[in-house]
Amino acid sequence: MARSLINAAKQIAPESISLNLLAQSIQDSLAQVATNKTNIEDIIASKGAASGIATLDAGGKLNTNQLPALAIGDTVTVTTEAAMLALTTAEVKNGDVVVLNTGDIATQKTYCVVDSTKLDSLDGYRQLLFPEQGVAAIMRGGVAQTGQVSLAEVAFTGAAADLAFSNAGFIATNVSAALVELKAANDGLVEDIADVTDAVALKVSLADLKFNVALTGDIDGTNKVFALPEAAANDTLCVFWNGQMLKPTDDYSVSGTSVTMIGSPDAGDKVWANYVKAAA
Known part of the structure; x- marks a missing residue:
């Protein structure tokens, strides 16, 4: 003006x-x-103050200490539902996650607090649903392992009848009886568990797998005949000369525990074999 x-x-x-x-x-x-x-x-004075103006950090984002509690959320773990319903507003608030870890995967659940005025009732919580879980952990070398486990890392010990389980689809309560039941479901025939036992008897034990076994014999640039410490099962022998795997018939022949090579390893060369021990 x-x-x-x-x-x-x-x-x-x-x-x-x-x-x-x-x-x-x-x-x-x-x-x-x-x-x-x-x-x-x-x-200027109201920046970051109560009832004032929110401020940004160096990255152009709201400071976390100015966000409401619901935007952050904490996680609380309890072991029983009774302990969960005994929680107070001093321990949880709206938006917090409560993990009910009972130690049993069948009853383990996770909840979100939706009404902190009803913490003593399930009305104050909402269960978070997840896909049904499978095996929670499996033992490997005496240590519980989680995540994916290959079949080669799974081993059962004891008699088949000792491997107990419960499944609504089977009357049987152990692996031995379940195998019989499964066979009957497939072709209407009830097979004795002895058939399975006989098949298992044909498996290769870990003790029969032989690796990096040195062949005995003179390594002098002249000798071509070397010996295995024991007979190898048919079609399982692999002979190596300085790390190079030799080809059967073309590079060597086998008779019992005797290995005859086409060439003669020189002094200092290494000759070894991998194989499965022949059945007694």
């Missing part, structure tokens, strides 16, 4: 402007400047 009056004063004759009006306009403008200054100071 003062500026418009002053500009107007340049265009009209002297003594034609009211000095009182000009002074009042200047005072009003100064008062407005003071008010604006106070408002700006109030805005």
Whole structure:
């Protein structure tokens, strides 16, 4: 207002402007400047303060200490449902996750707190649903392992009848009886578990697997005949000369425990074999 009056004063004759009006306009403008200054100071002072203005960090995001509790959320673990229903608002709040870890995968559950005024009732929680889980852990070398486990890492010990289980699809309560039941379901015939036992007897035991077994015989650039410490099962022998696997018939022949090579290893060469021990 003062500026418009002053500009107007340049265009009209002297003594034609009211000095009182000009002074009042200047005072009003100064008062407005003071008010604006106070408002700006109030805005600056309210940054990050209660009922004030949220501030951004160096990355242009809200500071985490200015976010509501529901946006952060904590995780609390209990072992029984009774312990969960005994939680207080000092321990959990809306948005927190409560893990009911009973130690049994069949009863283990996870909840989200939806109403902290009803913590003593399931109405205060909402169960989080996940896909049905399979085996929680499997033992490997006496240590529980989680995640994917290959079939080669799974081993059962004891008699088949000792491997107990419970499954609604079977009357049987152990592996031995379940195999009989499964066979009957497939072709209507009930097979004795002895058939399975006989098949298992044909398996190769770990003790029969032989690796990096040195062949005995002179390594002098002349000798071609070497000996295995025991007979190898048919089609299981692999002979190596300085790390190179030799080809049967083309590079060597076998008779019992005797290995005859086409070439003669020189002094310092290494000759060894991998094989499965022949059945007694």
